[in-house]
Amino acid sequence: TVTVEYVGGNVWPNPYAIDWSSVGSLQDVVQVVDGLWAAETAGLRTVEIGYDRLVAIGDRVWGDYEVTVPVTVHRVASQEAGVGILLGWTGHTDNPVSGWQPKSGWIPFGAICWFRWYPSEWGNRLEIYGNEGRVLGSDISGWLLESGVDYVFKVRVVTNPGEGSLYSFKVWEAGQPEPSGWTVAGQGRPEDPRDGSLLLLAHRVDATFGDVTVTPLQQTYTLIVETVGQGEVNKEPDSDDDTYANGQSVTLTAVPQPDWRFDHWSGDVTGSANPATVSMTRHRLVTAVFVPDQVMLTVHAIGQGRVSHTPGNPYEHGAVAILEPIPDVGWS
Numbered sequence: 001t002v003t004v005e006y007v008g009g010n011v012w013p014n015p016y017a018i019d020w021s022s023v024g025s026l027q028d029v030v031q032v033v034d035g036l037w038a039a040e041t042a043g044l045r046t047v048e049i050g051y052d053r054l055v056a057i058g059d060r061v062w063g064d065y066e067v068t069v070p071v072t073v074h075r076v077a078s079q080e081a082g083v084g085i086l087l088g089w090t091g092h093t094d095n096p097v098s099g100w101q102p103k104s105g106w107i108p109f110g111a112i113c114w115f116r117w118y119p120s121e122w123g124n125r126l127e128i129y130g131n132e133g134r135v136l137g138s139d140i141s142g143w144l145l146e147s148g149v150d151y152v153f154k155v156r157v158v159t160n161p162g163e164g165s166l167y168s169f170k171v172w173e174a175g176q177p178e179p180s181g182w183t184v185a186g187q188g189r190p191e192d193p194r195d196g197s198l199l200l201l202a203h204r205v206d207a208t209f210g211d212v213t214v215t216p217l218q219q220t221y222t223l224i225v226e227t228v229g230q231g232e233v234n235k236e237p238d239s240d241d242d243t244y245a246n247g248q249s250v251t252l253t254a255v256p257q258p259d260w261r262f263d264h265w266s267g268d269v270t271g272s273a274n275p276a277t278v279s280m281t282r283h284r285l286v287t288a289v290f291v292p293d294q295v296m297l298t299v300h301a302i303g304q305g306r307v308s309h310t311p312g313n314p315y316e317h318g319a320v321a322i323l324e325p326i327p328d329v330g331w332s
Contacts (some may be wrong), residue, residue, distance in 0.1 A: 011279050012059035012197070014247055020044055026213060031056040043070065043210040046202050046294075049077045053205075058197030060090045063282025064217040066156045067198055068172055069093065070210030073145050076117055081204035083145075084114025084125075087157045087167060088188075108129055108142030110193050111186060113155040113169040114201060115145050126185035128167050133162065136186025143171075146209035150174035150210070150260060156182075159195075159282050164188035164217040195281065216246045219281045223250060230257040244280040252276050253287045259317045261293045292317035303329040 035053030088110015092103035
């Protein structure tokens, strides 16, 4: 028997930071997705090496942000291994594993920024890895993470509307100056998730992740609301310049004009719930779609006969109905 206690309406705060030395229970600061982990003074460490050891941090609605975390590799168990950070995580899916409970698929995600060990003939590298095995960017200029040495991993995701998200990645040895530029960058696809939490990822690697710092790239974001059809959208709270604080929740209520009705949302809000709530974790564009109201046509006959009308109920407001009287025998 599994008892699930769910509390709705919560948004994981951003900026966010974890000091592992002050953590009591892991589940107070992260969500363990896979594998056994232990919080030590130096950081969060894998207890057992395995295929994917994963810890989730953040919210599915997180938008543009930057993550910094020290990483120390203790042992690599395979020629094909990796350690790093996955961005744009929105939870397990039915792809490519379908029908299981709990869900076990991992596609789609945003991108994985990691150091990857390949078979010797391919070479080790810093890599940004996307959906369906697509490599979005890599650097093979002699990279090698030495065991027992502390490195700093820094990643960034920036949403480019219509183009997919841009991912940036750099690594340097702890205690050394941070490189001024990004070592690797890669562009995701427009259909990939634009928002999502992050995963600390150890793939066939015994590693320790140090204190985590997550920083939103902006403190305020713009909410643009457009309409299709005749109606308007009320925002609560309202903003004269359409800007809101990072993480602020805004309630949108669609109000149709007479003889029109609200049909659905599109853009950064989907579905037909009215009102709807949007979390301002990046710039948002929302469209409310209104359609002509549907009306019913009732026809009464005097005498013996009936009347057909096409195309039939219900009718969109303003539509044309074709009426055909059909008399009984002996009537006209």
